[in-house]
Amino acid sequence: MSIKLGVPSKGRLMDKTFDWFRARGIELSRTGSEREYAGAVKGVGGVELVLLSAGEIPRELAAGRIHLGVTGTDLVREKLGRWEQQVQEVAPLGFGQADLIIAVPGCWSDVDTLDDLDAAAAAFRQNHGFRMRIATKYHRLVRDYLRENGVADYQLVDSQGATEGTVKNLTSEAVADITSTGETLRANHLKILTDGPILRSQATLWRSRVAVTSGDEKVAMRALLNKLG
């Protein structure tokens, strides 16, 4: 058997991951037709490429179905409880940088910090009869962060995409999302709270602490990790 390496199956994240490995003498490529999710590895033996959605890679690592995987810090922390015990960071890859932040409408002149958000949430609940809604797909990370910082009277509403538009569409009052340049937030008339990001994320190569490796696989893993430096 061979070591299984999970890589995002499409887009910039896949291309950049291929570039990163190429710079270290390992050629990853998709094989077959444009639409087929199969891949090949050259430059090191005993390694098999598995193309997956970036969002599924944390789960596959935690289940031990892949030995190595490339995905963002944000997804690992959001999806895996006690993540340190399930995966180990091998190397940050230096791309896919993004911050998980909380943003509110720019027209809220009175809100710049979490402290303000908490006070505004209390008043909002009194005025509107329900808790201030924060749209996000990072439920665990955001909830833990707000609890640690003593923010109350809010609720999280699920948003799996186009999150920045939810305020204007009146389905949320604020958002918690990943941003790299802040451009989409600005375009949607939102501003970021000044307390600093909830999390700084980037594409990272992870090793599963759970996946079982046979003798052959151990040799292949050592050879691969040596090449990666």
Next chain:
Amino acid sequence: MSRKSEIRARAAKLRAQFEAAGAEVVETPILLPAEVLLDLYGEDIRARAYVTSDALRGEQMLRPDFTVPVVQKHMTDGAEPARYTYAGEVFRRQEDDEARANEYVQVGFEVFDRENPAAADAEVFAVIQNALGDMELRAATGDIGILAAAVRGLDTTERRKAALMRHIWRPSRFRALLDRYSGRSKAPPTRQALLDNPEPLVHGFPDIGMRTQREVAERIEALREDAEATPISARQVELIDTLLNVRETLPFALEQIRDLAVDMPAITEAVFRLQERIGALADRGVDVDNLSFEASFGRTSMEYYDGFVFGFSVPGRPDLPSVATGGRYDALTRVLGQGCEIPAVGGVIRPGLLVELGAQL
């Protein structure tokens, strides 16, 4: 006997004891409408309770405790006064500690009685303590009502008092607010910039979302007023700190808090209640001279308790959860009662821990 049936047997025995103490047995559903719990506890409950859903009833939660369904039951068809007991599983998400059970049995005893709160507090404590038998446990008590009275008595604006009250169960936020209001810490630069801005509503952003510009203006007005308010005096902060640090056996704690009441007359009423409770506990045969009182007890873990609180833990085993906990939750009945309210106090035991610790039946 398997571990599970051992726990069941122990639970049945405890419930029978509570029945003998005058409680009526109640059964409650396992699936509860999520809305009620969310409204009561806020988003934090999602981190502690399992949520499930179907297309017809929407979101449901697996019962994280019995308090809410028992209060609801009492509010709809209960006679007064009432005593209830129940036994069954509760479910808690445990995402950070595999060693903690996510499903365990609780047996509870609850008293709804307007007549004599001190006697009801003492009754619940004594009934729970008796049910625990001669196990070697460490009992601790507290009283959130004393801290609440101290906050209400602060010499400051109503708005500041309300903000402190709202965070009484979040000690670090409470501390940050107290530091701010007493001038010990400075407001962040963004706040000063806002206050210095003569036209804060001219911001160049379109008005989006449900929170209106009027609400923004109201808050800015409130912040301007707040900036003018006299800081809470260092003396008053010191009194709150001294109160929070009281950690003594009951008679000494009473003495210390009584001394504090000389400078904090607002807590006088609460001190009388503490005194009455000590008397009522002694009447029930509780060894009050050796019972510990911690003014901060229950502040982090028991949000809906607003008066007397207590817990029984295993000495030398900080890894284990409490074997029994309880307290007074008058405010909760107000929230769930839709206009009605009734003073309520109760406690629960975890029979699973008793079995694990090998306590004799």
